[in-house]
Amino acid sequence: MRCLAVLFLLLALPAVAAGAPDSQPCDVAAQFVTPQKPLEPLKAAIAAGGPVEILAVGSGATTGANGVQPDSAFPYRMLDALRAALPQVAFDLTVRGGRGMTAEEMLPLVKAQVEHTPAKLVLWQTGTVEAIRGLRPARMRQVLRQGLDVIHAAGGSLVLLDPQFTRALRANTDVEPYETELQQVAALPGAALFHRFELTRYWVLQDRIDPERATKDAREAELARLNVCLGQALARYLLNGAGVAAP
Numbered sequence: 001m002r003c004l005a006v007l008f009l010l011l012a013l014p015a016v017a018a019g020a021p022d023s024q025p026c027d028v029a030a031q032f033v034t035p036q037k038p039l040e041p042l043k044a045a046i047a048a049g050g051p052v053e054i055l056a057v058g059s060g061a062t063t064g065a066n067g068v069q070p071d072s073a074f075p076y077r078m079l080d081a082l083r084a085a086l087p088q089v090a091f092d093l094t095v096r097g098g099r100g101m102t103a104e105e106m107l108p109l110v111k112a113q114v115e116h117t118p119a120k121l122v123l124w125q126t127g128t129v130e131a132i133r134g135l136r137p138a139r140m141r142q143v144l145r146q147g148l149d150v151i152h153a154a155g156g157s158l159v160l161l162d163p164q165f166t167r168a169l170r171a172n173t174d175v176e177p178y179e180t181e182l183q184q185v186a187a188l189p190g191a192a193l194f195h196r197f198e199l200t201r202y203w204v205l206q207d208r209i210d211p212e213r214a215t216k217d218a219r220e221a222e223l224a225r226l227n228v229c230l231g232q233a234l235a236r237y238l239l240n241g242a243g244v245a246a247p
Helices: 002-012 038-046 074-087 101-117 126-132 137-153 165-172 178-184 196-205 216-240
Strands: 054-059 090-096 121-125 157-161 191-194
Touching: 038 157, 038 178, 038 216, 054 074, 054 101, 074 090, 074 216, 090 101, 090 196, 101 121, 101 137, 137 157, 137 178, 137 191, 157 178, 157 196, 157 216, 165 196, 178 191, 196 216
Parallel strands: 054 090, 054 121, 121 157, 157 191
Antiparallel strands: none
16 A cells, blocks of 8 residues: 555656756657547637637646646646647637546546536546556546547547556556556547557657656656656647647
């Protein structure tokens, strides 16, 4: 139990105030930023000039936690990149969720927000908490399908984000069943999957971004680099899905 508690704290650590990713570029291979299907509601909203309503829901990595500024998390860095790429388009971002939340706990937040302000795009980061707690993967899939139905009925599309790669997560949990369920939901109409696990694993293996092995003094900058690069990659993924050439 103590091991899992330490693991959870590590995975839930949020981003800090973001800055430039120093000398390490955020460029990634096209496979990480190319959806397998177009994001039609996003495409239409961008073509109309906006406003493009985006809802990001997730646990601590998405919302920020532990007393740091939440607007340093990767959805806000994504928003920066989208606005820089398309300054003529109005993008609005709403972030919901919280540290340690499961998809089932997030579902009411998604329903309430979509009913209040229908989003053309919902980003749903999940799977990490479920894997750490050993919850039923099939239940997560059922919940995500319910959420997809709500999002689709409101005229939006869903982009799922799978867990972030860490050595601790790989060593202490079995992520594969949750990845399988996320892929099954992403195969449904109106849904897609941003492969955060494989992207962050690539950065670690290439010695580009690795908060786990950063020294205490360097960890803050490394987390900032991670969130900037993840936000930029996600923005490129969305622009590609909308048929817009990323700069």
